[in-house]
Amino acid sequence: MSAPILKDRNKQVFEKGKAAFDLQCDRKSVAGSVSQRACVFCGSRVVLYPIADALHLVHGSIGCASYTWDIRGSVSSGPELHRLCFSTDLREKDVVYGGEKKLAAAIRELVPKHSPKAVFVYSTCIVGVIGDDVDSVCKKAGQELGIPVIPVHSAGFAGTKKDGYKAACTALSKIVGTDDSGEVSPFSINILGEFNLAGEAWIIKEYYRRMGIEVVSILTGDGRIDDIRRSHRASLNLVQCSGSLTTMAEEMKDKYGIPYKRVSYFGMEDVSKALYEVADFFSEEDPMMKERAAEIVREEVSKYLPAMQECKTKLEGMKCAIYVGGAFKAFSLIRILRTLGVDVVLVGSQTGNRQDYEQLASMCDPGTVIVDDSNPMELSHYIVEKDVDLFIGGVKERPMAFKLGVGFCDHNHERKTALAGFEGTLNFANEVCASALSPVWRFAPRRKK
Numbered sequence: 001m002s003a004p005i006l007k008d009r010n011k012q013v014f015e016k017g018k019a020a021f022d023l024q025c026d027r028k029s030v031a032g033s034v035s036q037r038a039c040v041f042c043g044s045r046v047v048l049y050p051i052a053d054a055l056h057l058v059h060g061s062i063g064c065a066s067y068t069w070d071i072r073g074s075v076s077s078g079p080e081l082h083r084l085c086f087s088t089d090l091r092e093k094d095v096v097y098g099g100e101k102k103l104a105a106a107i108r109e110l111v112p113k114h115s116p117k118a119v120f121v122y123s124t125c126i127v128g129v130i131g132d133d134v135d136s137v138c139k140k141a142g143q144e145l146g147i148p149v150i151p152v153h154s155a156g157f158a159g160t161k162k163d164g165y166k167a168a169c170t171a172l173s174k175i176v177g178t179d180d181s182g183e184v185s186p187f188s189i190n191i192l193g194e195f196n197l198a199g200e201a202w203i204i205k206e207y208y209r210r211m212g213i214e215v216v217s218i219l220t221g222d223g224r225i226d227d228i229r230r231s232h233r234a235s236l237n238l239v240q241c242s243g244s245l246t247t248m249a250e251e252m253k254d255k256y257g258i259p260y261k262r263v264s265y266f267g268m269e270d271v272s273k274a275l276y277e278v279a280d281f282f283s284e285e286d287p288m289m290k291e292r293a294a295e296i297v298r299e300e301v302s303k304y305l306p307a308m309q310e311c312k313t314k315l316e317g318m319k320c321a322i323y324v325g326g327a328f329k330a331f332s333l334i335r336i337l338r339t340l341g342v343d344v345v346l347v348g349s350q351t352g353n354r355q356d357y358e359q360l361a362s363m364c365d366p367g368t369v370i371v372d373d374s375n376p377m378e379l380s381h382y383i384v385e386k387d388v389d390l391f392i393g394g395v396k397e398r399p400m401a402f403k404l405g406v407g408f409c410d411h412n413h414e415r416k417t418a419l420a421g422f423e424g425t426l427n428f429a430n431e432v433c434a435s436a437l438s439p440v441w442r443f444a445p446r447r448k449k
């Protein structure tokens with residue numbers, strides 16, 4: 001059966017080996033495609049909601065507020081205000097007469113009750129349509145209440161999820177650089193694009209602590225407004241999840257002269273590389289840092305590698321499909337799966353750019369299908385055609401895998417087990433084993449090709 005690809009999406013699907021690499025991306029989703037991609041508002045929410053001492057107010061109809069902590073797993077070591085989701089609950093009357101008064105009243109009511117360090121006000125589709133002046137409401141409220149009240153321009157229809165990342169970066173840039181007090185170590189970093197799902201930021205932070213590095217702020221996992229305010233004083237920015245916070249890293253480079261590096265904390269190979277790169281950066285001022293990084297890598301790899309080898313003996317020869325938000329994560333997943341003896345036969349992302357897909361094409365074996373901004377029809381088709389044993393994705397991909405009788409590993413914001421760092425790599429391998437090798441699949445026969 002030929003793949004059910006919509007005519008307008010023909011160039012967003014590519015099979016390696018069939019022709020020279022040519023893949024279209026960075027486009028708005030095609031109407032009728034039922035894209036797996038989330039909206040602009042969701043993109044901004046993903047980035048900002050882990051800031052635990054801020055109040056997150058969704059200005060719009062109540063349905064948008066369902067993007068909340070309950071379906072996202074970012075944890076906090078202190079305040080948990082981010083777990084509450086507030087909405088102005090706009091109704092027909094507000095659509096006709098405007099929602100500005102309701103928004104101003106909501107901010108005025110909520111701030112004294114919850115004493116946040118800042119308020120983020122997210123504009124959703126309906127606000128983009130009715131044209132509320134959210135900026136002036138926020139400005140006035142901020143002056144009255146004495147805390148930053150920051151508008152996030154994230155009307156759902158106004159672009160793709162990536163535009164939501166940019167809207168979040170614009171909001172963050174209003175806080176960064178607003179506190180020059182206190183000491184900051186010359187060996188200091190910010191970690192960008194790390195959302196502390198299941199405590200992953202704590203694992204990573206601990207490696208850097210052992211190396212003698214101060215983490216000034218994490219944007220935004222276990223995030224605090226005060227840390228973000230002084231983040232402009234760090235010596236280096238490390239950008240994980242390249243899609244979401246590269247704009248912020250670029251801005252901090254231009255404005256404060258902070259260089260940045262793209263890193264990944266998924267897979268022992270990539271975590272080691274991240275630690276070595278940082279040690280390298282500081283090695284002139286601290287020549288022993290490389291040795292400390294090497295010591296951590298030696299210790300951690302020897303702790304977890306034997307169990308990884310055991311997983312490999314069980315998984316060798318299996319086939320996997322990957323569909324994730326950002327392509328950078330897919331690079332790491334391909335590398336980990338290779339060490340586990342698993343072949344990647346389908347890989348795609350919601351927000352990858354041309355450069356990302358070129359890299360994916362160069363990493364994959366011939367016959368691998370690469371998809372941009374895919375949909376359930378395409379993904380299901382290739383899962384069956386390529387006889388996949390395991391699907392790695394997020395909450396929207398899970399039902400697809402289960403309906404097709406295929407193992408599934410959640411590698412999105414909903415995960416409750418840490419998959420980053422050395423220990424996270426083994427957790428990932430164990431999850432893959434548990435799902436792909438589950439006896440339940442005997443009772444869910446695969447759909448025929």
Ligand code: SF4
Nearest residue numbers: 039041064124125156
């Ligand atoms: S912002 Fe728009 S597209 Fe996004 S959840 Fe709300 S209504 Fe839906």
